[in-house]
Amino acid sequence: MLKRIMIKLIPTKLKIRLFTASLFLIVLPFAIIQNYQFREVESLVMNQINELNSNQLYQLAEGFESLRSKASLTMFQYEKDFVLMDIWQHPELYNERERNGLMEEKFRLTRNQLPASSYVHYVIADTHENIYSSYTPAKPLQPKTFWKQPEEVGAGPSQQSLGWRLVNSNSLNLDGATSPSLLSNFSVVQDQNRMPMAYIHIFIDYEAWLRANSQDFSTGQSYFIVNQIGETVTQTKRGSLLTEETVRSVLNGERQYPYMEEPGMTSTINSVFIPSMQWYFVGKFPISLFFGDLIGLKRKFLLTSLIITSVFIGITLLISGSITRPLQRVQKKMLEMGKNNLKIQIQEQPYKGEILTFVQSFNRMATDIKDLVEQLKIEERQKEALHFQMLLNQIDPHFLLNTLNTIKWVSLDQNNQTVYEISVALGRLLEASLSSEQDLIHLCKELELIRSYEYIQKYRFKDMFETRYTIESELEYALVPKLCLQPLVENAIYHGFANMQQGGIVDIRIYRERQGMVLEVQDNGQGIQSAQQTTARRQRKGIGLENIKQRIQLLYHAEASVEVVSDSCGTLVRITIPLLIAAPFLEGEDRFVDGSVS
Structure with missing residues (x-):
């Protein structure tokens, strides 16, 4: 019976079926769900507003605690600084300009290291009636005034505050100061005989800091600092008040994400307790600014x-x-x-x-x-070929060094100093080329290789050429690709000076350019085009310049470039690479053929 009724009620046409299904399975459930979800969203948004206000409040509290702790750490560092202690104990060893310069440099370093340093001020007075401050006072400060703690104003923090107290800001003579009170800490620096040598004062303009940091959050909020007896120490907006009931709830409430509402549901109140100062950071957020007319919106x-x-x-x-x-x-x-x-x-x-x-x-x-599949197949074949070539290259080439070492000692036994020196220079070049442990070496090592190569070529070409170096001294330990300059010098000698008997000049210039380093090798030879005509019948192709370009590309990618400028008056090769300086901790020895020392 029921089955027959269901069959009669179910439409036969597809469009009507879809419409009926949409009405009962989509529209009506969707309307019910939307109403339910709106209520849930309303509750969720309220909780999110409260959580957001709490998070912002905790950020302010954490920022304040961080500022205060870092300021205390700075005071401790000042107490242990031997340079400052020497200035305070023996000011006669420095003139006034030197003392003020050293102190200003210390204050500058502190400002760079300390966040929100514009709200922290330092005053140091030594027992010789010299006074130093991290700011320029509106009127001269009296040293003896700072030989004791400033006078406390209001109901200051308790003993848990580790020396922090509220003081009157007038004693600092701050230019343009708007805060009537500052948060201060005081320390006495003693010498070896436990006698005072200096007095350090730290002042934090907590009111200006609170106003500045609260501006990063949404408008409409008000922030207060309330002490342990319920008094408002400061607030961000004039005219915004906390009721007695709210203050009482803050003092008696939980300190982990408390949530309270003022009468009439006008605002949400959140508070964070700072044990070290016995203060409460209180945030007040008007709900009406966010919601408006909830019923119309619904x-x-x-x-x-x-x-x-x-x-x-x-x-x-x-x-x-x-x-x-x-x-x-x-x-x-x-x-x-x-x-x-x-x-x-x-x-x-x-x-x-x-x-x-x-x-x-x-x-x-x-x-x-x-x-991509085809490319992978090609790369796989290339890898196999490279692997085969690597196996061939595994034959140890160090027998060349041993042979060169034998030549060196034979020439030394026969008093042939020329052959001996050439062998040592050639050993340096050969060992550097065979070493595969480092792709980058110090610039000074690369220049040593160039001088060794130049030393060898001088024996063959005599006075046909000279090499001139123009190098910035601070680039001594800059990292450059190994053997990136020697092939360029070799090209200049063998190709650029091929038709010259004398007068050849190789200029090597290395200098800093913005964030990079430029290496230039320039000769006054015949140029690349003339050199190619001269060496067109060589069986062995030159690989020097192309090898350098490929290695520069592999090491630095798009961050480096190799530029070649050539005409009939010579050739200029300019290599631009990122500047990387790696000064060694200890200077070791560079060993070449058979352990010889450069």
């Missing part, structure tokens, strides 16, 4: 949701059919393409709009994957 929300839902259902019915049919065709083609190893492309002609874009993207992806 009605508009529900009406808009119903309209959008109805329109969405109608449009969905119309669009779904036009989307599912093309997708089914695309799916069929994709399955065929997978079976044919990515060799089938989907025809783009019958499709339009987003489906056409999807088909085009898929075709591009299939092509890219196919190309």
Whole structure:
């Protein structure tokens, strides 16, 4: 019976079925859910406002504690600074300009290291009636005034504050000071005989700090600092007040994310307790600024949701059919393409709009994957070839060094000093070229290799050329690619000076340029074009300049460049690389052929 009734009630036409299903399964449940969710959102937003206010309040409290602790740490560092202690104990060893300069440098370093340093001021007075301050006072400060703690104002912090207390700001003679009181700490520095030598004062303009840091948060909020007896120490907005009930709740409430409301639900109140100062940071956020008319907002929300839902259902019915049919065709083609190893492309002609874009993207992806597979095959073959070449290169070449070492000692036994010195210089170059442990070496080491090569060539070419160096001294330990300059000098000698008997000049210039370093090798030879005509019949191709370009590209990628400028008057090669300086901790010895020391 029930089954027959259900059959009669269910529409026979598909459109009516979809409409009925949409009405009872989408629209009505959606309206109920929206109403429920709106209430949940209202509650959630209230909690989020409270949590946001609490988080902002905790940020202020943590920032204040961080500022205070770092200021205390700075005072401790001043107490242990031997340079400052010497200035305070023996000021006669320095003139006034030197003392003030040293103190100003110390204050400058402190300002750079301490966040929000503009709200922290330091005054140091020694027993010789010299006074130093981290700021320029409006009137001269009297040293003896700072030989004791400043007078406390109001109900200051308790003994847990580790010496911090509220003092009158007038004693500092701050230019343009707006805060009537400052947070102060005081320390006496004693000499070896436990006699006072200096008095250190730290002052924090906590009111200005609170106003400045609270501006980063949303408008409408007010922040207060309340002490342990319920008095308002300071506040960010004039005219904003805390009721007695609110203050009492703050003093008696929990200190971990407390949540309280003022009468009438006008504001949310959050507080954070700072044990070290016995202070409460209190935040007041007016709810009306955020919500406004909740009832009107709720009605508009529900009406808009119903309209959008109805329109969405109608449009969905119309669009779904036009989307599912093309997708089914695309799916069929994709399955065929997978079976044919990515060799089938989907025809783009019958499709339009987003489906056409999807088909085009898929075709591009299939092509890219196919190309990538081919590229991987090529790279795999290249890797196999490189691996084979690496196996060939594993034959130990150090027999060359041993042979060169034998030549060196034979020449030394035969008193042939020339051959001996050439062998030592050649050993340096050969050992550097065989070493594969380092790609980057110090500039000074690279210059030693160039001088060794130059020393060898001088024996052959005599006075045909000279080498001039222009190098900035601070670049001595800059890191450069190994053997990046020697091939350029070799090209200048063998190719640039090929048709010269004398007068050849090789200029090596190395200097800093912005964040990088420039290495230039320039000669006054015949130029690259003339040199290529001279050496066109060489069987062995030159690899020096091309080798340098490839190594620079591999090491620095787009951060470096190699520029070649050549004409009939000579050739200039300019290498620009990032500036990396790595000064050694200890200077060791550079050993070459058979342990010889440069």
